Amino acid sequence: MKRRSTAIATLIVAPALLVLAIVPAPPAALAARQAPAPAVAAAAQSTPTPSPPVPPGMVLLDGVELNVDTPFLPGARFGATEPDNAIQVAAAIERTGLYREFSITAAPFGTSPPTEALPPAEPGGAKAYRSALFAFRQQQGADPQPGPVVTLFGQKVAGAVSVVDLHVGGLEPRPVAIAEWVVEAGERLWIVRASQALSAAEVVGERKISLPLLLEGTVVTSPDPRLPSTSAAAAGAPPEPALAAESADQASRSVANDLPNPPWWNGETCDFTHYWLGSAGTASYALGAVYRNLTACGPRPGSGGVWVEFFPGARQQLEWQCPELSKRFLYLAYGIEPYGANGSQVVWNYGGDQLEKISNGTAGIAPQPDDVLSYGSTSTWGHTSVVSVSNVDASGNGEITVIEQNASLDGDAVLQVRNWEVRPSWTYVSGWLHDPSFKGRLVLVLLIRRFTPTASPEAILEDTPTPEG
16 A cells, blocks of 8 residues: 655744753753844834633533632632643642642543543443543552542532652652542543642541541632633644744754664654554644654554554553653663553652653752653642753753643643742642753754644553553
C-alpha cells in the first residue's frame, strides 16, 4: 500500500529567525524574549487593562465555571489547565505545612481523562468510575473506606477515603489520605479529590485520620455545567499550522538536533505507518514541539491504543501517551531501556544510577534541560514531560519550558518556578530525573511551519500497568 504522507515539520531558517543562546539563559535574556518591540508607536503607548483576579473558590474548567466552597481549603485560589488541553484538571494546593490538594477533573463524554486509569466517559458511567478508582486504590495497597457525603452540582454524593504512600515531598513516599467522589453533570463525568499528607500523630498513633471531618459541608456548584466542552472541541481539530511570525515562546525548540530518529519508527514522522495500521486508519502527526530531534506526536488525546517496542523484547509503550515521550527520550539520550511506569512514576520507578532523583522544592536546584518530570501523585496515572528550556534566577524564581504529549495543543508548556519549586497551575510536580554531568548546552531556537493532516482523534487509554508501559 502506498505510504500516506506524514506530518512534516519544515524548518524555516533565516537570519531573522535563527537565535543562539546558552541554557540556562540569564534573566536579562528572558526579559528581552518576553518583551518584543512594539510594531508602532501608538501600540507602545497603550496600556492593556489587567484582568481582574479570579475570586477564591472560582475556576473555569473545560468551558464550565465552577465554584468550590470547602472548609478543607477555605479561600483557596484554583488554577486550571488551558481550555484546549487534553488534560482538564483544576486544583488548589497548599504546599506549606501538611501537603493539601483539592482537585477537580472533567471527563467529557467520549474521552478518557489522560491522567486517569479510566475508560472513556459515558452517560451513566459514574458508578463504573467509582468502582475502577476503588480497585486502583486496592492495587496500591489501600483499604478504601466510606467517605463523607458532599454536594456536587446539586447532588449528594458519597465518597471513599484511602491512605496510600505517595511522593508529595522529599525523596521518600509518605502516607497520604485521599477522598474521592465521581458525579455526572453536563455531559461529563467529574472526579473530585481532596488529599492531605498524614500528620506525625496520624502516622504513628491510632487516631482517626482528620481528612473526612475537614470535608464536611463541601459544595461544588456551576451556573451551567451543560456548556460545550472546550477540550473535546480541540481534540477534534489538530493544531493550526504555525506561522513564521510566531514568537519564540510559541516556537518549538531544538538543541542541535543531536538525538537520532527512533530506529523503530515505520514512517518518516511519528511512526506514521505503524500507527496508521495499528489504529485502523487514524493518522499520527507532529504536534509542533521538537527538542533535540525529540518530536511530540499526536493525535491528542490518542486514538485506539497502539503499542510499540523500542527494540525486540523491550517493554511495550503506548503511542502517543505522555510516558512514551519521556521514555523515548531516556532511551535515545541515555540508552535507558523502557521500564514499568506511568506518568507519576517515571521518576520514582527509575532504578539506575546514571541519573539522579531530585525532589521538587529542593533549595538551590532548578530543573535543567534534559530533566524528566513526574506530576500528579494523587491521580491514578499522572503526567510526565521533558524539560527543554530553563530560565530560573539565583533566588529560585523563573520558568521552565517542557515538551509533552497527550496534554497541551502544541506539545509545549511553560511552568512557573517559585522558591525552587516547579508550580504548574493544575497539579503538583513531585520531582525529576537529572543528569549530574549536565553543564549547559548550546540552544538552537528555530521557528517551524507545521503541516496539519485531517484527522479526528479519539480518546485512548494511558500507559497502563497491565501490560506495563
